Amino acid sequence: MSQRDEIPPGTLYMLILKTLARQGEMHGYEIANSIQQISEDVLQVEEGSLYPALQRMLVKGWVKAEWGTTAGNRRARYYHLTPLGRRQLALEVSKYERVAAAIARVLQPA
Amino acid sequence: MEGLNRLIRRLGMLLRREQFDRDLHDEMRLHLDLRQQEQIERGLSPEDARFAAQRRFGNPALLREISGDAWGWRGLEHLGQDLRYGARELLRTPGFTAVAVLALALGIGANTAIYSVVNAVLLRPLGYKDANRLVTILNDGTDPVAPANYIDWRDQSRSFEVMGAAEYWSPNLTDSDPSQSNPPEHLYGLQVTQNLLPMLGIDPALGRIFIPGEDRKGSEHEVVLSDRLWARRSNRDPNILGKMITLNGHGYTVIGIMPPEFKFPPFWATRAELWVPLALGDSLHDRDVNTLRVFARVKRDVTLGQARADIATITGRLEREYPGTNRDVVVTPLKENVVGKIETPLLMMLGAVGFILLIACANVAHMLLARISDRQKEIAVRTVLGAGRTRVISQFLTESLLLAALGALAGLLLALWGTKVLVKLSPAYIPRVETVAIDAHVLLFLLGVTLLTAIVFGLAPAMHATAGDLNGALKEGGRGESDSIRRNRLRSFLVASEFALAFMLLIGAGLMIRSFFALQSIDPGFNPHNVLSMIVSVSGTNEAEPGRRAMFYPELMQKVRALPGVRSAGGINHLPLAGDTWGLSFTIEGRPKPRPGESPEAVYRIIMPGYFETMRLPLLRGRTITSNDDARSPGVVIINERAAHEYWPGQDPIGERITFDDDKRNPPTWLTVIGVVKNAKQEDWVSKPYPEVYLAALQNPDFMGYGGSPIAPHMAYLTLVVRADGKATGIASAVKRAVWSFDRNLPISEVLTMDQVVADATAQPRFEMLLFALFGAVALVLAAVGIYGVMNYSVSRRTREIGIRISLGASRAAVLGMVARQGMTQALAGTAVGLASAVLLSQLMRKLLYGVRPTDPITFGGVAIVLGLTALVATSVPARKATRIEPMTALRNE
Secondary structure (H helix, E strand, O other), X not given: OOOOXXXXXXXXXXXXXXXXXXXXXXXXXXXXXXXXXXXXXXXEOOHHHHHHHHHHHHHHOOEEEEEEEOOOXXXXXXXXXXXXXXXXXXXXXXXXXXXXXXXXXXXXXO | OHHHHHHHHHXXXXXXXXXXXXXXXXXXXXXXXXXXXXXXXXXOOHHHHHHHHHHHHOOHXXXXXXXXXXXXXXXXXXXXXXXXXXXXXXXXXXXXXXXXXHHHHHHHHHHHHHHHHHHHHHHOOOOOOOHHHEEEEEEOOOEOEOHHHHHHHHHHOOOEEEEEEEEEEOOEEOOXXXXXXXXXXXXXXXXXXXXXXXXXXXXXXXEOOOOOOOOXXXXXXXXXXXXXXXXXXXXXXXXXXXXXXXXXXXXXXXXXXXXXXXXXXXXXXXXXXXXXXXXXXXXXXXXXXXXXXXXXXXXXXXXXXXXXXXXXXXXXXHHHHOOOOOOOEEEEEHHHHHHHHHXXXXXXXXXXXXHHHHHHHHHHHHHHHHHHXXXXXXXXXXXXXXXXXXXXXXXXXXXXXXXXXXHHHHHHHHHHHHHHHHHHHOOOOOOOHHHOOOOHHHHHHHHHHHHHHHHHHHHHHHHHHXXXXXXXXXXXXXXXXXXXXXXXXXXXXXXXXXXXXXXXXXXXXXXXXXXXXXXXXXXXXXXXXXXXEEEEEOXXXXXXXXXXXXXXXXXXXXXXXXXXXXXXXXXXXXXXOOOOOOEEEOEEOOOOOOOOOOOOEXXXXXXXXXXXXXXXXXXXXXXXXXXXXXXXXXXXXXXXXXXXXXXOOOOOOXXXXXXXXXXXXXXXXXXXXXXXXXOOOOOOOOOOOOOEEEEEHHHOOOOOOOOOOOOOOOOOEEEEEEEEOOOXXXXXXXXXXXXXXXXXXXXXXXXXXXXXXXXXHOHXXXXXXXXXXXXXXXXXXXXXXXXXXXXXXXXXXXXXXXXXXXXXXXXXXXXXXXXXXXXXXXXXXXXXXXXXXXXXXXXXXXXXXXXXXXOOHHHHHHHHHHHHHHHHHHHHHHHHHHHOOOHHHHHHHO
């Protein structure tokens, strides 16, 4: 099995938001798989922890959920972004970039 | 706006809670299924695939809970769950629940009841405006003062807004109402200076109160009535203002009615229900006869200390000017005079019921502890399933809270009933006891006590339940050895504390009982059995005329003596223990004039012939007063033993002469000492008797209403005392008929047997003793139940161990000894701690005790024996059960 890294704390929201922004509507399992595939299996989502995060985002109004049916004909909850979620994604990304840039500067060989 | 939306979303979730859980469950299920499917496709067996999916997912139950938490209703939800769960648990073990609720109800109920009394009597402010600024200025704090002193204090002091005075007045009301349904009545009231009622800041319900100037000559015939009197005598006649009522034969105009809750004075003459202006008149310059109670309102910016210093300066100056007249003047907050006598006993009672509650808590705590031991496995399982320690503790606390709430509910019922009984039982001496009620303050107290109780008895067991070793608990089914030891230690501590607390309470009860018996054995000096007394007053009636009065009372005595069943009869102005006690200074013939303030003083009583015989008050020397000692014969006086010792030490007082007249009267009226009687009780039950003198009514012109000396200027009534052949109550109606055969308008009041009078005099200690004895008994029962429960539990837990011991050859006696020893060790340890604490705490009771030291060895020894025996009996039942354990059955059952 390839080396897997934990998602840095605080970035789970951003990843979910970005994933949903890219793909539109998804259910939880798809979100988890999508994050892993896109990160080429490097980032590992503690799969269960996705759900409390999604609930918190529902409370905050960043995402909305609707029930639908999967390809395998099973009931699933599909999440999609709200305008508020889109704004939040922009906020999170710019914050992340600021932090990442700062860290990169520190790590640069002098 | 977004905040509001969020709240709406959250509320929606709360309402669809079950749907929410189902959704979350389905969602996760789907996730796991899909993951499992994926793993199978990669070649894993279905079983391995599921494990892999579960490992990657985490603990679904925990995750579901965290997801729910996101919505912020966690506390509420847990509470709901815990309550449901707790209720189920309590219902599952109805026996435990019943015993625990009962113990808590006793503790909480007793606390609520006593607190409601404390609240009404001690804490609630007196019913006057800014009552905390009202003070009394009295001799020795409670005794009346002379008018001239009052005037000087009033005029010279600078610390008071107002200073007023009052004098006790008990007139006869002789009008009949139109319907003739109200007989003449002997009333209790006050004569007050004009500023006194306004000082209290309470407006009348009807009409007006006195205005300045009214106690000056000319307008003294106005009266303010209490609501009660207004209701009783005139059926709340709304047109009563301006009408006349006849008091002691004089017309008084009704000018105002006070509101129903108004009471004044709040101490001393508490039965007052009418107020008339006080006309000081000629007594204005009197510094010797103490007749007034002085009340004052301290200025807003003046402290009590400053007011006291002010009065001290003035009285110091007056004392130098008129020695012996201003010696022990004390400024006391009014409230202190009201609650002074009852404060200590009430606070002690509050402490005692606090102890009872603690015992109840300890009881419930070790019952819970036992239950928790049985539920060890359940706790472990819940912890494994993701319940945090605080979560488990809060679950147990909720259960405790539920238990405490049930206890509080039952306790409230108990308190409602208890306060009623308490008020009914309470002797008249408790001020404001009629206002005792379960009000908002009491309910708040109840709430606080309940919460505190739940924490006290619930926290320790809950902490213990969760501190254990998880694996051990799961493996052994809740029998982790280290745990048991720790928990046993806690249990032993609880039992020991119960015994310590019970010991202290029983010491309190024991001391009160011993003190009460010491009080009971006091000799009142007279024999109260079979004696009936009643006040017959004449003012305002035909018998009041001076000439007529001198005939009326002797004729009445004759008539009463002739009644069947009457052994003897006599009369006195003020009955010992029930009536007032008035003092006067006198001069002994042939002695040098004493320095001011150092003249001989004595309580004086005025009697009709037959008084000593009827009361069986023994004459020690000389002769008694007879009907021959009348207005025509030389004046005589009988003194008590104390007076003989005090004023004629080592001499024979018989034949000596004294006078109550001052030097201005020349020649004075000399009274010859003709006899010495035994000391009789005077004002109260425990005080040592003062010197006392008995004067003959028949030769006292003032008593008969036509004299002019300082003695008894208003006397218009007499207390009849009658000794019956049998029970005193049996002759009451015959005696009353005899009185009314002279005049149907003669008011009769205070019909009492002397036994009642004596009982009333010891009513406060009796009441206190009863309550403390009750508290002690409750404590004893709770402690016994406690040790029984713990030992019983311990034996049932050790069945296997005891079975092994027996099968290995331990004798039944050895087993009995082992179990009993364990129980007794706990009880005795507690008793030892209780003993040490009781030695210290009983000092607080010193004020409540009579004739017994706080460290009375008999009480301490007795209580130790009682508690020891209780522990032995309570332990012996489980111990005997242990000896009956069948080794084989015990081992098989494990």
